[in-house]
Amino acid sequence: AYMEDAPLLRGAVFFVGMALWGAHRLYSLRNSPTSVLPSFYQAMVCPNEVVSYEIVLSITRLIKKYRKELQVVTWDILLNIIERLLQQLQTLDSPELRTVVHDLLTTVEELCDQNEFHGSQERYFELVERCADQRPESSLLNLISYRAQSIHPAKDGWIQNLQALMERFFRSESRGAVRIKVLDVLSFVLLINRQFYEEELINSVVISQLSHIPEDKDHQVRKLATQLLVDLAEGCHTHHFNSLLDIIEKVAARSLSPPPELEERDAAAHSASLEDVKTAVLGLLVILQTKLYTLPASHATRVYEMLVSHIQLHYKHSYTLPIASSIRLQAFDFLLLLRADSLHRLGLPNKDGVVRFSPYCVCDYMEPERGSEKKTSGPLSPPSGPPGPAPAGPAVRLGSLPYSLLFRVLLQCLKQESDWKVLKLVLGRLPESLRYKVLIFTSPCSVDQLCSALCSMLSGPKTLERLRGAPEGFSRTDLHLAVVPVLTALISYHNYLDKTKQREMVYCLEQGLIHRCASQCVVALSICSVEMPDIIIKALPVLVVKLTHISATASMAVPLLEFLSTLARLPHLYRNFAAEQYASVFAISLPYTNPSKFNQYIVCLAHHVIAMWFIRCRLPFRKDFVPFITKVGPGPVKAVSLGRPGLALHLAVHGRAE
Numbered sequence: 227a228y229m230e231d232a233p234l235l236r237g238a239v240f241f242v243g244m245a246l247w248g249a250h251r252l253y254s255l256r257n258s259p260t261s262v263l264p265s266f267y268q269a270m271v272c273p274n275e276v277v278s279y280e281i282v283l284s285i286t287r288l289i290k291k292y293r294k295e296l297q298v299v300t301w302d303i304l305l306n307i308i309e310r311l312l313q314q315l316q317t318l319d320s321p322e323l324r325t326v327v328h329d330l331l332t333t334v335e336e337l338c339d340q341n342e343f344h345g346s347q348e349r350y351f352e353l354v355e356r357c358a359d360q361r362p363e364s365s366l367l368n369l370i371s372y373r374a375q376s377i378h379p380a381k382d383g384w385i386q387n388l389q390a391l392m393e394r395f396f397r398s399e400s401r402g403a404v405r406i407k408v409l410d411v412l413s414f415v416l417l418i419n420r421q422f423y424e425e426e427l428i429n430s431v432v433i434s435q436l437s438h439i440p441e442d443k444d445h446q447v448r449k450l451a452t453q454l455l456v457d458l459a460e461g462c463h464t465h466h467f468n469s470l471l472d473i474i475e476k477v478a479a480r481s482l483s484p485p486p487e488l489e490e491r492d493a494a495a496h497s498a499s500l501e502d503v504k505t506a507v508l509g510l511l512v513i514l515q516t517k518l519y520t521l522p523a524s525h526a527t528r529v530y531e532m533l534v535s536h537i538q539l540h541y542k543h544s545y546t547l548p549i550a551s552s553i554r555l556q557a558f559d560f561l562l563l564l565r566a567d568s569l570h571r572l573g574l575p576n577k578d579g580v581v582r583f584s585p586y587c588v589c590d591y592m593e594p595e596r597g598s599e600k601k602t603s604g605p606l607s608p609p610s611g612p613p614g615p616a617p618a619g620p621a622v623r624l625g626s627l628p629y630s631l632l633f634r635v636l637l638q639c640l641k642q643e644s645d646w647k648v649l650k651l652v653l654g655r656l657p658e659s660l661r662y663k664v665l666i667f668t669s670p671c672s673v674d675q676l677c678s679a680l681c682s683m684l685s686g687p688k689t690l691e692r693l694r695g696a697p698e699g700f701s702r703t704d705l706h707l708a709v710v711p712v713l714t715a716l717i718s719y720h721n722y723l724d725k726t727k728q729r730e731m732v733y734c735l736e737q738g739l740i741h742r743c744a745s746q747c748v749v750a751l752s753i754c755s756v757e758m759p760d761i762i763i764k765a766l767p768v769l770v771v772k773l774t775h776i777s778a779t780a781s782m783a784v785p786l787l788e789f790l791s792t793l794a795r796l797p798h799l800y801r802n803f804a805a806e807q808y809a810s811v812f813a814i815s816l817p818y819t820n821p822s823k824f825n826q827y828i829v830c831l832a833h834h835v836i837a838m839w840f841i842r843c844r845l846p847f848r849k850d851f852v853p854f855i856t857k858v859g860p861g862p863v864k865a866v867s868l869g870r871p872g873l874a875l876h877l878a879v880h881g882r883a884e
Contacts, residue, residue, distance in 0.1 A: 230272055232274045232276050232277050233276075235269045235274070235277045236276050236277050236280045238269070239266060239269060239277065239280045239281055239284055240280055240284065242262055242265075242284075243283075243284030243285075243287065243288070244284075246259065246262060247259065247287060247288045247291055247292055248284075248287060258300075259288055259292070259296070259300050260297065260299055260300045260303065263285070263300065263303040263304065263307065264303060266281050266284070266285070266307060267303065267306055267307050267310065269281065270307070270310050270311070270314070273314045273317060273318055275314075275318045275320040275322075275323045278311060278314055278318070278323055279320075279322065279323050279326060281307065281311075282311065282323070282326045282327055282330055283326065285304060285307060285330070286326070286329070286330050286333060289304070289330075289333055289334065289337070290333065293337055293342050293343075294342060296344060296345075297344065298344055298345060298346075301343070301344055301345025301346070302345065302346070304345070305345055305346065305349050305350060305353065308327070308330065308331065308334075308353055309353055311323075311327045311330075312327065312353060312356055312357055315327060315357075324360070328357075328360065328361065331353070331354060331357075331361070331365070332362075332365065334350060335354075335365055335368060338350070338368070339368070347372065351368075351369050351372050351373070354366075354368075354369050355369060355394075358394075358395075363401055363403045363404055366395065366399075366401070366404045366407075367403065367404065367407050370391065370395055370404070370407045370408055370411060371407075373387070373391050373411075374391075374411040374414070374415075377391070377411070377415055378415075378418075378419070379419060379422075379423065385423070385426055385427065385430055385431065388411075388412070388415060388427075388431055389430055389431050389434070389435070391408060391411065392408060392412065392431060392435040393435070395407075395408045396408040396409070396435060397435060397438075402444050402446055402447055405444065405447050406446065406447060406450055409447070409450050409451055409454060412431065412432070412435075412454065413454050413457075415427070416432075416454075416458060420458070420461070424462065424464070424466075425464060425466065428458070428462070428464075428466045428469070428470070429466065432455075432458065432470070433466070433469050433470070433473075436451050436454070436455060436473060437473055439451045439452065439455075439473060439476075439477065440473065440476035440477045440479075440480065445498060445499040445500075445501060445502060448477065448502035449501045449502040449505050451502075452474065452477050452502045452505045452506050452509065453505050453509065455470050455473055455474050455509075456474065456505070456506070456509030456510075456512065456513065457509075458470055459471060459474065459509075459513055460509075460512060460513050460516050460517075461516075463520065463521070463522070463525075467525055468528070471528060471529070471532070474506050474509065474510065474532075475506075475532055477502055477503060477505075477506040478503055478506040478507050478510070478532065478536050479536075479539070480500070480502075480503050481543065482500055482503060482540070482543075482545040482547055482549065482550040482553075483543055483544075483545060483547075484496060484547055493547075496547075497547060497548060497549045500547070500549050501549070503549075503553070504549055504552065504553050507533070507536055507553050507556075507557060508553070508556055510529050510532055510533050510536075511533070511556065511557065511560045513525075513529050514526060514529045514530060514533065514560075515560075515574060517529055518572065518573075518574065518584045518586075518587050519582070519584050519585070519586070520586070521586055521623075522623065522625075523586040523587050523623055523624055523625025524623070524625055525625075526584075526586070526587050526625050526627065527587075527625040527626060527627055530627045530631070531631065533557060533561065534631045534632055534634075534635055536553075536557075537554060537557055537558075537635045538634075538635055538638065540553070540554055541635075541638040541639070541642045541643075544642070544644075546644055546645075546694075551645040551647065551648055551695070554639075554643075554645070554648045555645075555647055555648050555651060558639070558648065558651055558652050558655070559651060559655075561632055562651075562652065562655035562656070562658075562659055563575055563655075564589075564627075564629070564632070564659075564665070565581045565583075565662050565665075566583075566588075566589045566629075566662050566664040566665045566668070567581075567583050567664070568664065569583075569588075570588040570589050570590050570664055570668055571583040571584055571585065571587070571588055571589075572584050572587045572588060572589050572627055586623075586624055586625055587624065587625045587626075587627050588624050588625070588626060588627070588668075589626075589627060589628060589629050589664065589665055589668045589669065590626055590628065590668045590669065591626065591628035591630055591668060591669035591670060592626045592628075628668070628669035629665040629666065629668070629669050629671060630669035630670045630671050631669075633666070633669075633671040633672075633676075636652060636656070636676075637672075637675055637676060637679055639652050640652070640676075640679040640680065640683060641679055641682070642692075644692050644693060644694055645693075645694060645695050646693045646694065646695045646696040646697075646700070647695055649693065649708075650708055653708040653709060653711075653712055654708070654711075656712045656715065657711045657712055657714070657715035660712070660715040660716060660718075660719070661715070663718075663719075666719070673716065673719045673722050673723060674722075674723060674724050674727050676716065677713075677716055677723055677727040677730065677731055678727060678730070680709055680712055680713055680716070680731075680734075681713075681727075681730040681731060681733075681734045683705065683709055684702075684705065684706060684709055684734045684737065684738075685734065685737075689705060690702060690705065702741070703741040703742050703743065706737075706738045706741045706742075706743045706747075707741070707742060707743045707746070709734075710735065710738055710743045710746045710747055710750060711746065713731055713734060713735060713750060714746065714749065714750040714753065716731065717731070717750065717753050717754055717757050717758070718757070720757050720758050725760075725761065728758050728761045729761055729765075731754075732751070732754055732758070732761055732762060732765055733765075735747045735750050735751050735754070736751075736765065736769060736772065739772055739773070739775075739776065740775075744776055744782060745781055745782055745785045746785075748773070748782070748785040748786055748789050749785050749788075749789075751769065751789060752785070752788060752789040752792050752793075755789075755792060755793055755796060755799060756792065756796070759796065759798065759799055762799065763798075763799050766793075766799055766800065766807075767802075767803070767804075767807055770803075770807050770810045770811060770814075771806070771807070771810050773786060773789075773810065773814050774810045774813050774814055776814075778817035778818060778823075780823075780824060780825075780828070783818050783824055783828045783831075783832075784827075784828065784831070786814055786818075787815065787818060787828065787831045787832055787835050788831075790811055790814065790815060790835045790839070791831070791834065791835050791838065794835065794838040794839055794842055797842065800842075803843075805847050805850065808839065808843045808847055808851065809851070811835075811839045812836060812839065812840075812851060812855055815832050815835045815836050815839070816832070816836065816855065818831070818832035819832045819833055819836070836855065840855070
């Protein structure tokens with residue numbers, strides 16, 4: 227009958243607890259907690275929140291005051307009481323009781339942290355796990371850390387334990403900090419044990435537990451899980467690599483377009499939610515850098531294709547968010563470092579700038595029906611140096627990473643890119659890439675389209691309008707400065723350029739003469755006069771006259787004089803020159819004969835150019851040019867101060883005049 231008398235039981239619990247370990251302890255009583263606590267446990271047979279509440283207060287007081295004196299057997303009884311309290315919480319709807327019970331669990335947890343808990347930690351954490359949904363994050367983090375200690379190969383069923391931990395606290399948990407903690411445990415287990423247990427861990431845990439990551443709502447969890455997958459894929463050489471890449475590919479495929487209703491103040495938060503996409507793409511760059519030099523080569527092929535496809539999505543959907551631009555910037559920064567040798571092997575430069583070529587990946591384009599790989603027999607050539615004769619050996623599959631895939635994306639970039647930093651990087655890297663003609667000629671890369679895209683950038687009125695992120699005062703001159711070096715590099719491909727494209731190129735270079743890039747344009751036109759005489763000969767008469775409008779400065783001296791010096795050695799280009807063109811040549815050169823304004827090299831070169839053109843001009847013109855030269859020149863001609871070119875000119879001019 228007494229078992230159902232709640233006030234009586236509550237009073238008994240209160241007075242016994244206060245007398246034995248409370249503030250009014252009676253030292254004449256010798257009863258130990260171990261002898262009394264079973265009675266408390268018995269008092270909970272009939273669930274009553276008042277009695278249970280008093281028991282919680284009493285044992286909490288005991289634990290706090292005498293924690294160092296409690297023995298293992300006492301803790302066993304206390305854990306029995308806590309277990310029954312948790313059972314009662316499922317039926318008793320008492321917020322006050324729930325609060326004090328969880329405070330009790332927290333008190334015990336603090337003892338565990340201070341190494342003052344002498345009971346069974348396994349049993350305590352089992353109790354915490356039962357009510358994990360109601361425990362604070364810090365408690366679950368301790369629980370996960372404890373469970374992680376038993377996840378190692380020496381423990382029977384350790385992979386199943388890891389899988390259960392992931393299922394309970396990753397798949398079924400909503401709190402981000404808890405899920406991130408589980409990911410840390412998984413990452414550590416993989417780091418320590420992947421050498422011997424990689425296949426089992428990937429197959430049983432990673433793929434099954436992380437396959438949903440692309441749809442996960444927590445962006446921080448997505449980001450960290452994606453990084454884990456990237457780290458794992460980088461060192462994976464089994465068939466599971468493709469399974470890992472499938473998940474990464476889904477993450478990278480998420481849209482980077484802002485929602486229509488996105489306000490400016492929410493832009494930063496929205497960009498943060500897309501960090502997992504950036505992690506996936508940058509991770510693919512790291513994976514490609516590793517897979518380029520390892521077998522199977524099909525891994526590198528797939529990663530390369532994924533990267534190119536991802537960048538294509540940027541231009542297809544016009545992604546303009548800063549995070550999208552950042553992804554493109556880093557992707558192009560890496561991909562434009564690809565190089566190829568005479569054996570068509572792809573390579574990347576190391577930190578010292580030395581290119582290491584892959585023995586497994588080539589830049590050849592292969593028909594789809596032949597697959598993404600081709601076989602070669604015999605040992606592969608070393609990563610650098612010329613190949614030598616080798617005996618036949620086992621066949622090795624070579625991976626094909628055709629440059630045409632990247633080339634098409636580069637064309638899209640030139641036509642559509644709206645971020646100046648990205649466009650500037652691409653334009654800055656293209657001249658060096660174009661030096662490696664093996665990249666261009668081993669797959670269908672249209673240099674005509676490249677030339678057209680570059681010329682359209684300079685002639686099109688909307689290029690400047692679409693660019694953002696440009697420095698203050700950005701103008702068409704800055705655009706010319708970036709594009710002209712690429713056009714200059716493209717001149718060496720003139721045999722593969724349509725005549726129309728060649729004319730467009732020369733026209734754009736002519737237009738650049740009025741900008742700060744005039745010296746670069748003159749150098750490019752000098753190359754054109756040698757490489758593309760059929761095109762330059764038609765533009766030359768007007769071009770020479772245009773050059774007279776350029777101010778005589780030290781920066782322009784050498785390009786202009788070398789252009790005229792080169793032209794003088796190509797008589798087929800100026801055989802139809804009239805007196806006006808010859809006069810223009812002298813007008814360009816004469817200002818540079820002033821030794822007070824220009825250094826000795828420039829002065830000598832100017833006299834050399836004047837002498838060459840004077841000798842090469844038609845005889846009827848010469849007598850008319852003598853007064854012109856002597857009048858426009860910087861002053862009295864002194865053979866002693868002019869050196870050999872000046873002396874030759876002095877003699878030639880005065881000889882004709884007499």
